[in-house]
Amino acid sequence: MDEYKNKILNFYESKKRMPSYSEIMDILGFKSKNAVYKLVNKLIDAGIISKDSNGRIIPNNLFQEVKLLGLVEAGIPSVASEEALDTMNLDNYLINNRESTYLLEVKGDSMIEEGIKEGDLVIVERKSDPKDGDIVIAEVDGGWTMKYFRKKGNSVYLQPANKNYKPIYPEQDLKISAIVKGVIRKY
Numbered sequence: 001m002d003e004y005k006n007k008i009l010n011f012y013e014s015k016k017r018m019p020s021y022s023e024i025m026d027i028l029g030f031k032s033k034n035a036v037y038k039l040v041n042k043l044i045d046a047g048i049i050s051k052d053s054n055g056r057i058i059p060n061n062l063f064q065e066v067k068l069l070g071l072v073e074a075g076i077p078s079v080a081s082e083e084a085l086d087t088m089n090l091d092n093y094l095i096n097n098r099e100s101t102y103l104l105e106v107k108g109d110s111m112i113e114e115g116i117k118e119g120d121l122v123i124v125e126r127k128s129d130p131k132d133g134d135i136v137i138a139e140v141d142g143g144w145t146m147k148y149f150r151k152k153g154n155s156v157y158l159q160p161a162n163k164n165y166k167p168i169y170p171e172q173d174l175k176i177s178a179i180v181k182g183v184i185r186k187y
Helices: 002-015 021-028 033-045 090-094
Strands: 049-051 057-059 065-068 086-089 101-105 121-126 135-140 143-152 155-159 174-184
Touching: 002 021, 002 033, 021 033, 033 049, 086 090, 101 174, 121 135, 135 155, 143 174
Parallel strands: none
Antiparallel strands: 049 057, 065 086, 101 121, 121 174, 135 143, 135 174, 143 155
8 A cells, every 4th residue: 555655645746736536547557446446545544645625635744743853043052952852743733724724825025024935835724814913815906915914993904024015905805815824935
């Protein structure tokens, strides 16, 4: 089963999506979708994959567990010791609700002072009830953007994290689609 699992996860890593049942048939050389169905159920039982609300297969625990060694000083240098304190599963740390979570690639520099740069990926959770100060994905007057959600009295607006941009006050419509939960940057 490990060989099958690895082939399916390799497909996921190369295509950035899970394969369909037909694609699994091709990848693994199976002759029927029934064989794929049985394998998928075994992988679900093993906790390797699951199904979303639409019945599509999705991977579980992509990152597995990584050693958490401790703290690193970002100020004045101090003596550091390498001691495995624990392990951490990045999926569990970054994702609260897999069904409502997705990634978006950042375009533009309006959130640069928050440390969110063009090309970064943001992990967002589909929600429409932000608190003041949350970073949100919003549709404002027909266009999509990522900004701080701000409330002032009875009015709401979107605040960039770049002094070169002005706050956005909706003229007609503001719909909050998601709240940013994390940022991923690859060096």
